[in-house]
Amino acid sequence: MFSREYIMTPGPTPIPERIIKAITSKEALLPAYSKIYGEDLELVKKLVDADGKAIIIGGGATVGLEATLASLIDFKDKVLVLSAGFFGDALYKMVKYYSNNVYVLRAEAGKTVSVSEIKKFLNEHPDTKFVALTHCETTTGALFNLEEISEVVREISDAKIIVDCVSTVGAVPISLRKGHADAVIFGVQKVLNMPPGLAVIVLGNNALEVLETRQCEGYYLNLKMWLNFWEERGYLPSTPPVNLLHGLKEAINIIFEEGLENVFKRHKKVSEIIRAYLKELGLRLVIENDNIASPTITAFYLPKGVSDKLFIEHLWSKFKVLLAKTYGDLEGKAIRIGHMGSSATMDYVYITLIAITLTLKNLNLVPSLRHIPVEYFTF
Amino acid sequence: MFSREYIMTPGPTPIPERIIKAITSKEALLPAYSKIYGEDLELVKKLVDADGKAIIIGGGATVGLEATLASLIDFKDKVLVLSAGFFGDALYKMVKYYSNNVYVLRAEAGKTVSVSEIKKFLNEHPDTKFVALTHCETTTGALFNLEEISEVVREISDAKIIVDCVSTVGAVPISLRKGHADAVIFGVQKVLNMPPGLAVIVLGNNALEVLETRQCEGYYLNLKMWLNFWEERGYLPSTPPVNLLHGLKEAINIIFEEGLENVFKRHKKVSEIIRAYLKELGLRLVIENDNIASPTITAFYLPKGVSDKLFIEHLWSKFKVLLAKTYGDLEGKAIRIGHMGSSATMDYVYITLIAITLTLKNLNLVPSLRHIPVEYFTF
Known part of the structure; x- marks a missing residue:
């Protein structure tokens, strides 16, 4: 044994002692969160090499993904989903709640969608508004190549790229600045070694431009409101898991200490x-x-x-x-x-x-x- | 000093040592959550004296409130909101995202809506489908009397009662069995002394009957899906904050130990x-x-x-x-x-x-x- x-x-993932200490420190158990939230926003942007803005929402990573779709996509927008299996298919179903105009390219188990298929689709559908995908298809371990995909997408269309990076952020290089994606979403219980309970969304400038034009409905899934609350009032529309915000800072610092x-x-x-x-x-x-x-x-x-x-x-x-x-x-x-x-x-x-x-x-x-x-x- | x-x-609220231990115990830091989730469901139902079903969602209490509205209310349903101030008004705004047929009765600061006003409204609007309110208006400390209100509502209409009990569960007697409400929503960072990060929803049999008839849309706010996932597959559609689920059990046990x-x-x-x-x-x-x-x-x-x-x-x-x-x-x-x-x-x-x-x-x-x-x- x-x-x-x-x-x-x-x-x-297993939670290091330093993170356990951070989430149960005296400071982490006080109700104030504005300072630490602001610090976390900068750190998560750094993790995915982003300009733009970040939002951190209490809940599973899924709530961040759905909030991004709900806030960015208009019902008539054409969306292409790339699926390499179970989680890609789930993403496709979720997008359907927010668009009446969704297509999917699906790879068989153990593969990803080829760049040539994507190219073909976009040439036939130049009005595609969004390409959405799960960076790593967690049920097979297949990883989409964001560099290649984003290059093709940028070349042919104006589509914005939304990527669920739940099991990749911190482990695979992702750069919003280099255009790999316009919006990325991730949780904290994977590479960051945190207890689950926070969803992180980072929106690049292209995605923010889209958000500007959108009339967002609803409350918890409404990214515009999360951003407005924070920017105009300095707090959030729903009490966040304060102690996890403290843990997140420590978790990202641990990563940057290693490099x-x-x-x-x-x-x-x-x-x-x-x-x-x-x-x-x-x-x-x-x-x-x-x-x-x-x-x-x-x-x-x-x-x-x-x-x-x-x-x-x-x-x-x-x-x-x-x-x-x-x-x-x-x-x-x-x-x-x-x-x-x-x-x-x-x-x-x-x-x-x-x-x-x-x-x-x-x-x-x-x-x-x-x-x-x-x-x-x-x- | x-x-x-x-x-x-x-x-x-301040978090007792026992809860800190529970959320950082070895067991709480493992990914498995089915057993503890099932135990928590029974405990939260006991807290509000309920038959019916409970759902626990990762996120602020708000996400539980919005999920309840999104899942129970049809766009054409007539809804009466009782507001005693800021949070009641916020509830009114939120209901408007899910119904095109919302009315509000508003009390001035330091008061609640009188039973006679409610009676008058329901007599004029016998087709009211839901009465929604914030049990305690947290900005003033005004507490609605659920016993009186539910009695009037039951007498005049078939309306289901949805109550945001975020700062009352555990401190004020609430009984779904006695008909005080058909759906209650609360967080865990108030009377239960937990770190924030879980939203609890308890649906009585009346609310469950309504849910049965509803075609729920969306993912994270879709209570039907949360219930189906759990009942059919034994797990949840989004990773919950596992460690908080362990803390919740301890938090409620502490309350039952005191009585x-x-x-x-x-x-x-x-x-x-x-x-x-x-x-x-x-x-x-x-x-x-x-x-x-x-x-x-x-x-x-x-x-x-x-x-x-x-x-x-x-x-x-x-x-x-x-x-x-x-x-x-x-x-x-x-x-x-x-x-x-x-x-x-x-x-x-x-x-x-x-x-x-x-x-x-x-x-x-x-x-x-x-x-x-x-x-x-x-x-």
Whole structure:
């Protein structure tokens, strides 16, 4: 038995002591939040290299995504959604609540939508107002290439790009300044290692221009009101989770102390090691093309004859390593390792790989397995 | 200087050590939430004496209120809003996003809408589908009498009663079983002493019947979807603040350990002492009629010639007692003491009353004041 749990799900991630201290510090438990909220806004903009404005809303990341769609999209606007699976499909359904003119390009499991398909669509629909996508399709670990996509979109159309970056911000370089997106949304319980409960929205200048022209309805999903309240009165239209705002500052400071570039590199390396090791064990990866493998999540197909439930339970009960089942097309066929933030570290990864190896052995799934390929433990 | 801060705002309230431990316990920092969510649902229903169903959503209490309106009200439904000030007016504005057929009865500052006015309206509008109100108007401390109101509503109409109980649940008896309301919404950072970040909705059977008939749109504000996800799949459509779900259980357990009736009595007594003492000091209370004084908030008019900002700053800098300014009609004229949950205790109240007395003296606002009326400190 290992001495502690290794939570390797795609979030919430293990929370470092410094963040626990920050969310329970004396200051964090007082009701005043204006100062810390202002500081957080600057920090989240820095994380995604943005001019423009940020908004932080209490709730799951989903509320930030929906608020962005509700606030930016007019019912008659043509929207293209790029889907690489379950979460992309969910985004498509959500956009349909806010536009009567939605199209979807869908990739099969383990792939992303190709740039040529996007190009073709935009040439046929030059009046497309928004392109919306989930940066990392969390059920497969497929990562869209925002640089390539944004280049094509900018070239052909005036469409604004809305990206759900829930499991990528902090792990994959994203720059609003460079035009990778016009609006990004993320939660805090992934790479940032926070308890869940805050949704972050960053709007670039293009998105703000659109917002200006919009007559936003509603309250909690109305980004215009969140911005106006803050800018005109210095407070928010609904009490935010004050203590999490304090935690968020600490969480981002931890990242900047390590260096954002170093954090990107760490995630990339961890992902490469996991992928190489699993292949060495004879497991089939869901993402076959390295170029679209997210540095934060790896999904692999289970050997025939074992249920995801049994495999995950064995890992948890014997080794205290928690992996996650998946959803959509791959449900029951594949399972997922989350490796982001504090779980994208070598001790977590080594233990996870050893535990997977021993589970395969214990369950007689790889009968020929004789040794743990130690060459991967020399990072 | 006192040894510590006395946070006497209308929430967030001081957070007890047991709750801090609960939200940072090992279990609370793991991603699994189904068990604790199920336990919380039962506990919140018990708090408001309800059959029916509960839903807990990540975010400010506002998101729960708006989700309830968005999910229950059809655009053509006639809705009556009862407003006793700023928050009642905000509710009216919010209902307008979801109905084209909204009326408001508004009381002047320091009063509530009379039962006879409600009766008159309902007799003239027997097709009213919903009556919505803010149980305690937090800017004045006026408390609507739900027993009386619900009796009149039930007598004349089939209207369902939606009540924002954000600063009353746990401090004022509310019973869905007795028909005081059909839907109640509250946050957790008031009487429950939690950090903000969860909205709780409890729907009685009448409200559930309405929900059945509704075609709900949207995602995060769609209560039907929250219920369906939970009941059919055993999880939620957006990651909830898992650690707060653990805190909530502890928070409600703390209340039940003291005994819900005892907690009601404590709030009532604290409120009576504060009101009597302030009157003794010669200050004018915003709520003159004891029957509509909330046991959780007391607002009083400032003596002429002093700004709310100066008074509050003096209390904070000299005594570490934090009171709150108010909004709406009373802004600048009155300030507020929140006394709820852990601040509805005699040490907090004594210190607050002494600090107010000494502030009046220091600022030369009550020149004739010679002694602190100690008879009030013999609780």
